[in-house]
Amino acid sequence: MSWDKETKAFGYYLKIERSLSENSILAYGQDIHKLADFMEKNFPEISPKEVQLYHLRQFVKVLAELSISEFSQARIISGIKAFFKFMMYEDKISENPSLLLEAPKLTRTLPDTLSYSEIEQLFEAIPLGEPEGHRNRAILEMLYSSGLRVSELTNLKISHYYEDIGFLRILGKGNKERLVPIGKSAAKYLAIYLKEVRAHQVIAAGHEDYVFLNRRGKKLSRVMVFLIIKKAVEKAGLGKKVSPHTFRHSFATHLVEGGADLRAVQEMLGHESITTTEIYTHLDRDYLRQVLNEFLPGKA
Template identity: 60%
Template sequence: MNWPSAIKGFQAYLKLERSLSLNSIEAYTRDIQRLYEFAEIQPTKLTAECVTLTDLRQFIVWINELGMIPSSQARILSGIKAFYKYMLMEDLIKIDPSELLEAPKITRKLPDTLSYEDINKLINAIDLSKPDGPRNKAIMETLYGCGLRVSELTELKLSNLYLEIEFIKVTGKGNKERLVPIGGAAVKALKIWIDEVRVHVPIKKGEEDYVFLNRRGSRLSRVYIFMLIKKLAEQVGLKKTISPHTFRHSFATHLVEGGADLRAVQEMLGHESITTTEIYTHLDREYLKGTIIQFHPRN
């Protein structure tokens, strides 16, 4: 089987059987395209079903020489393992060459966070007299108030807002839905945007249910959210490099610091595994020290 056919079948499998989002499918496809590039430059070109464990180990050396960091290498190898799992399931191969393939060891980097004061500075820097001011404030309040991923924010729908009971329904990774509590500040900002400003926006057909729209009535892009945050950080003189994900990290960190149950934080973030959420327990050493002093029987 040639590579384009194998990749096309893999994409169909990811979409239909694993119900992955378009972004996830594109990421997996890029990973396999890397392997395809490697296969094409070999003295004897490798077809998708002829790749061996030795070939994959040489591929790792190749991407390492390209300057790819260990975390990126690990992500690519995860995509390759998923690809060959698909090939095995479809009986396109008899042996999975990636089964014994080891990912590079990576250090777990603690995410950057903002203090509550910094978040207030960023939100207060929004000019509410401008037409997009109320919308941008609602964006920032929702990002921090609910700990959403940027794609979850841009895909948020009016039909999934239950502001009267302070909950929103979010569609996360793998199209999994979850209910997330939303606080008073975010509810107030959303109501102002929806009831007082959004009603005057001429909405493009098919976009009627999306919460956050641009002035042309189309849903906002993820790039816009990144640019908005970057601009606000420059305005307040914040030296940290921040992104929408920084607000998600800050949301989780502040909850854990405040004594929130880790399982509850896991549910709100939509993490599949509690080990992913546990990283937030490492972010504030003073918080941990205080917890030990307060609760350990020998103290």
């Protein structure tokens, strides 16, 4: 039983039975390849079905010694646990060696967000007079007003936009669908892009239904979205790191700060668990503590 064979079988299982995205499958595969490389180097006689908790703990010890972040360690361990669950599911092993494998305790950090004024600065930094201006403005507006993940934005289809009711049908993680409202400003710039820009493009075969296209008429890439944001940040002079996810965090933060129901925010973000969404309830308290520390040192 080779590591390569079992890793491929695991990937097939994640795709067919778990319906995970290509990015998630790739990440899981990379985690198992790390373990396989370690085992083949240090315990070459041990096959995947013979791995014990001792071997896994030695692997985790090496990860820590390599100064890999706690977050990355936890993600790799999560991948390993998923792999051995798969091995159990397929009756390839009778005991799961990863059951007692502990991940490092993570310090829960609040996500970076943008203020309302910073959001406006970024919007205004998009030059509407340039060929891709209205497309880029629509992209930033939608990332913020609907809290989309970058992959959800690039995979968005025209047939999934219900303009009459102002909703988007989003295919999220694990191919789970959800309906997300689109803000008035985002809908305005999306309409301009679709009717006045995209309608005049030559569209590549197979890309007719994708909303956002590049100059060649093909679906916009994730990398291009990052570059669009980077350029806007530089032009706005914000002096901070901003990613597509920053817009998503800002969307959720502003909703919670405005008094939105947490379950509604969970639904719009597509979070499987409410505990993931609950991180945004701590933002106001942390801001108050920051103010208290600033004006009353040592009193908080």
